[in-house]
Structure formats: structure tokens, C-alpha cells
Amino acid sequence: MPSVVELSIGIAGLRTAVITRDPDVAGVVRDRYEGFLSTGPADWRIEIGPPSGGVPFSKDVVVRRDGGPARFSVRRHDFAGTVDLGERTADLTLTSPDDVSINSFLRILYSLALVEARGLVLHAASLIRDGGAYLFCGPSGSGKTTVARLSTDAALLSDELSIVRIAEGHVVCFGTPFRGELALAGEDRAAPLVGIYFLHHGGRHAVEALGPKEALARMLPNVLFFAREADVTAAVFHIAADLVEAVPCFDLSFRPDPGFWEVIRNA
Amino acid sequence: MPEAYLTQSPRTAWRVYDGEAAVLCPDDSTLNTLNAVGTLIWESADGKTAVSAIVARICEEFDVDPERAERDTMAFIAKLRERGLLTVSETIQQAP
Numbered sequence: 001m002p003s004v005v006e007l008s009i010g011i012a013g014l015r016t017a018v019i020t021r022d023p024d025v026a027g028v029v030r031d032r033y034e035g036f037l038s039t040g041p042a043d044w045r046i047e048i049g050p051p052s053g054g055v056p057f058s059k060d061v062v063v064r065r066d067g068g069p070a071r072f073s074v075r076r077h078d079f080a081g082t083v084d085l086g087e088r089t090a091d092l093t094l095t096s097p098d099d100v101s102i103n104s105f106l107r108i109l110y111s112l113a114l115v116e117a118r119g120l121v122l123h124a125a126s127l128i129r130d131g132g133a134y135l136f137c138g139p140s141g142s143g144k145t146t147v148a149r150l151s152t153d154a155a156l157l158s159d160e161l162s163i164v165r166i167a168e169g170h171v172v173c174f175g176t177p178f179r180g181e182l183a184l185a186g187e188d189r190a191a192p193l194v195g196i197y198f199l200h201h202g203g204r205h206a207v208e209a210l211g212p213k214e215a216l217a218r219m220l221p222n223v224l225f226f227a228r229e230a231d232v233t234a235a236v237f238h239i240a241a242d243l244v245e246a247v248p249c250f251d252l253s254f255r256p257d258p259g260f261w262e263v264i265r266n267a
Numbered sequence: 268m269p270e271a272y273l274t275q276s277p278r279t280a281w282r283v284y285d286g287e288a289a290v291l292c293p294d295d296s297t298l299n300t301l302n303a304v305g306t307l308i309w310e311s312a313d314g315k316t317a318v319s320a321i322v323a324r325i326c327e328e329f330d331v332d333p334e335r336a337e338r339d340t341m342a343f344i345a346k347l348r349e350r351g352l353l354t355v356s357e358t359i360q361q362a363p
Binding site: 211213220229230238241 | 289293298
């Protein structure tokens with residue numbers, strides 16, 4: 001029997017130990033999370049069992065409470081697992097040792113685990129420039145990857161999924177390995193979040209300040225969260241509300257050239 | 268017409284910005300944004316404030332005639348009920 005491999009991934013200040021006997025899974029984790037491998041005691045433990053052999057688990061993503069207030073069942077066509085928020089443990093069975101499957105489960109795990117840490121996983125690109133982090137939210141096609149590609153003088157935190165955490169009224173944005181079209185992982189760095197920009201393509205660069213009510217309405221569709229239970233959904237709502245109240249929010253219309261940084265600076 | 272009392276669904280989460288509420292329905296993650304009158308009704312949905320008292324407050328605060336205020340209030344309540352955001356009872360409801 002292959003020996004147990006334990007790898008530690010640190011994302012947004014939460015360290016997760018991945019434990020598996022499958023050498024293919026271990027190889028995928030090593031390669032996929034290269035910039036985020038860490039050492040030290042883990043906050044979370046995920047045990048990944050042997051592949052199930054290709055039987056689909058569920059057509060859609062299903063995350064629901066199962067067997068206790070802190071225990072969630074997580075299923076998709078290519079994986080099934082449980083997440084225990086109380087024990088900070090998870091187990092996962094994959095149909096095959098695929099990096100997309102492991103990555104998708106990890107995104108869901110972090111979306112659940114971060115609630116307790118007053119954090120969110122957001123559909124947003126994020127960049128550090130002049131010491132501050134800038135978050136660019138929007139659905140596919142809104143320009144997240146374009147903004148990241150045009151910002152050659154900024155450090156990339158993510159071009160697809162960003163993580164923010166709130167502590168004592170301060171908001172910090174973290175780099176993630178959750179990459180989009182840029183096919184480039186973000187850097188394992190963090191910076192205070194100085195602005196949130198809701199992206200859309202336009203004929204010119206323009207920034208318009210948003211009040212918290214409108215910003216919250218525009219923020220919520222960008223929150224990665226699948227559970228529908230009222231208590232956790234309410235917790236996510238309040239973190240999102242605290243976020244838009246703590247950080248200036250703007251509508252950003254932009255053309256595909258770096259000039260949008262100029263209007264951001266002047267706003 | 269018998270008196271009625273409104274109670275917010277405990278499944279909702281909400282905040283008020285500049286006198287206007289944003290109410291999340293967890294079942295479909297829809298955010299319902301209410302105007303000032305809707306927010307007054309929502310904040311009064313405590314299980315013990317009668318709808319007639321809510322209508323009277325709307326007439327007073329927004330300078331609306333009672334007939335119109337009652338008609339609009341009932342239509343608004345029906346909408347929020349339909350969305351599962353509140354319940355209507357003929358008796359006072361105790362806080363959960």
C-alpha cells in the first residue's frame with residue numbers, strides 16, 4: 001500500500017493539510033499549489049481517498065447541511081465529500097485525480113471555512129499597487145483577466161477568485177491559487193484593500209462612486225457560496241455588508257488599455 | 268376587517284442604508300431593496316404592531332391619504348408574503 005503523503009497549503013492565512021495515499025493526487029496538489037505550499041501546524045485537514053472509478057456523484061454543485069449543524073455534504077459530478085466546520089476536517093472522494101476537481105472542492109471548502117474567519121471568496125481579480133490592494137469584481141466576460149493582464153506594474157493576487165477577510169474594521173485582500181484565463185496563480189501575498197471596482201467594458205474609462213446599498217446589491221452575486229441554509233447565508237450577507245461599508249466601492253467602465261488606473265487614481 | 272400583524276421571516280438577513288432596507292431571501296439569494304415606505308412596513312413587522320397602526324404611520328410620515336396608504340400597504344404585504352419574507356397573522360406573535 002502506498003505511504004501516506006501530507007502536504008500543507010496556506011491560503012488567506014488558513015493552512016490546510018491535504019492527506020492522501022494516492023501518489024497521483026499528491027502530485028496534482030504539489031504542482032497546482034506550488035506557490036502556496038507551506039509548513040507549520042494546519043488549521044484544517046482534508047483526507048482524499050482513492051478515486052471512485054468514474055461514477056458521477058451529482059449533476060450540479062450541491063452543498064447542504066448533513067448530519068449536524070457544522071457538517072456539510074459537498075457533491076458535484078466529479079467529487080463527493082464532507083466538510084465539518086466544527087472539527088475543521090474534510091474528506092473527499094474524486095472520480096479521478098484531476099486538478100480541476102481538487103481545485104473546485106478547495107474553493108468550496110474555503111468559502112465555508114472563511115465564514116468563521118469573517119472572510120469571503122469573491123469572483124474578482126485583485127492586484128497590489130503602491131502597497132494597497134484593488135479588487136475588480138464581475139462575472140465572466142466583465143474584464144477581470146483583461147484588467148490583470150493590463151496591470152504589468154502591479155502584483156497579481158488573482159485574475160479570477162480573490163479572498164478578503166475583515167478584522168476590526170480593516171479589510172485585507174489575499175492572493176489565491178485560483179486562477180482564471182491568465183492561467184497564472186496569484187502571489188501568496190496580502191495587502192489592505194483600498195477599493196472595490198465593479199467592472200464592465202465601456203467606450204471610455206469612467207469611475208463612479210457607489211453607496212453601500214447599491215454596492216451590496218452588486219457584491220452579492222460575486223460571492224462564491226453554495227450553501228442555502230439561512231444561518232450561514234445570513235452570515236455571508238453580513239460579511240458582504242461589512243465589506244462594502246468598510247471599503248470605498250465604485251462602478252468602473254473601462255477600455256482595454258491601462259488608462260483605467262489614471263481614473264482610479266483621480267477618483 | 269380583522270386586525271393583522273406582520274412578522275419578518277427569521278430566515279432573512281437585512282440592513283438599512285439611508286432609510287432604505289436591503290433584505291436577503293436565503294432561499295434564492297435574492298436581494299430585495301425597499302423604498303422608504305417599504306422599509307417602514309418592514310421594520311414594523313415585529314409581530315405585535317397592527318397593520319392599521321402601520322398604515323396610520325405611513326399617512327402621517329409620508330402625507331398619503333388613508334385609502335391609498337391601505338391599498339398600497341396590502342399590495343406590498345402580499346408581495347413580501349409571496350417571496351417568503353414575512354408572515355401575516357390575526358393575533359400578536361411572540362418574539363422567537
